[in-house]
Amino acid sequence: GNSVTQMEGPVTLSEEAFLTINCTYTATGYPSLFWYVQYPGEGLQLLLKATKADDKGSNKGFEATYRKETTSFHLEKGSVQVSDSAVYFCALKSGGSYIPTFGRGTSLIVHP
Amino acid sequence: ETGVTQSPTHLIKTRGQQVTLRCSSQSGHNTVSWYQQALGQGPQFIFQYYREEENGRGNFPPRFSGLQFPNYSSELNVNALELDDSALYLCASSLARQGANTGELFFGEGSRLTVL
Numbered sequence A: 001g002n003s004v005t006q007m008e009g010p011v012t013l014s015e016e017a018f019l020t021i022n023c024t025y026t027a028t029g030y031p032s033l034f035w036y037v038q039y040p041g042e043g044l045q046l047l048l049k050a051t052k053a054d055d056k057g058s059n060k061g062f063e064a065t066y067r068k069e070t071t072s073f074h075l076e077k078g079s080v081q082v083s084d085s086a087v088y089f090c091a092l093k094s095g096g097s098y099i100p101t102f103g104r105g106t107s108l109i110v111h112p
Numbered sequence B: 001e002t003g004v005t006q007s008p009t010h011l012i013k014t015r016g017q018q019v020t021l022r023c024s025s026q027s028g029h030n031t032v033s034w035y036q037q038a039l040g041q042g043p044q045f046i047f048q049y050y051r052e053e054e055n056g057r058g059n060f061p062p063r064f065s066g067l068q069f070p071n072y073s074s075e076l077n078v079n080a081l082e083l084d085d086s087a088l089y090l091c092a093s094s095l096a097r098q099g100a101n102t103g104e105l106f107f108g109e110g111s112r113l114t115v116l
Helices: none
Strands: A003-006 A011-014 A019-021 A023-026 A032-038 A044-050 A056-059 A062-065 A075-077 A086-093 A106-111 B005-007 B010-013 B019-024 B031-037 B044-050 B053-057 B064-068 B074-078 B087-094 B111-115
Touching (some): A023 A086, A044 A062, B005 B087
Parallel strands (some): B010 B111
Antiparallel strands (some): A032 A044, A032 A086, A056 A062, A062 A075, B031 B044, B044 B053, B087 B111
């Protein structure tokens, strides 16, 4: 079946540091991949997505590249801000399923 | 454009009681999914409704049931509440064609249920 594995958090960084949150997946077929973000007290919001191999999704300074050979979709940002503090969820949806599968989430804490 | 709204935002129940949670989908969306998010965990899929019919279900017992109405709003009902049902319940809407969506979900802020 489908599964998503994310690095455990919390990830604690100083403002303007470089961010990487690792995500690897197992899926049948050729899934679409997503990163969602959940700010404190809110629901999840789609951050970025990629639908085929070598696609790069980007939004708000965050990027992730769909790597089929390593089954990975790592989230990166060159310079984090305090306002980026949130929980980040990697997710996938394979073509044969109606339903996205989510990882457990990685908490990011950015200090001034 | 109206986003996804859920009610109530917080509620407390006792073991054995029943609860109904409500969700209004985003304007133009025809599909609603419900997720359970325990503290520190990712969302776990409960079920999905498309055109008023359940068209996908996760690993949850039958005491978790739902409805979708002609205006695409939805309810989640949980009977015989257990302590482990304490969680944030998230509703997500999307636009699907022939029952299949792109995977892009628009979430509400959730209903936090505490079972004592």
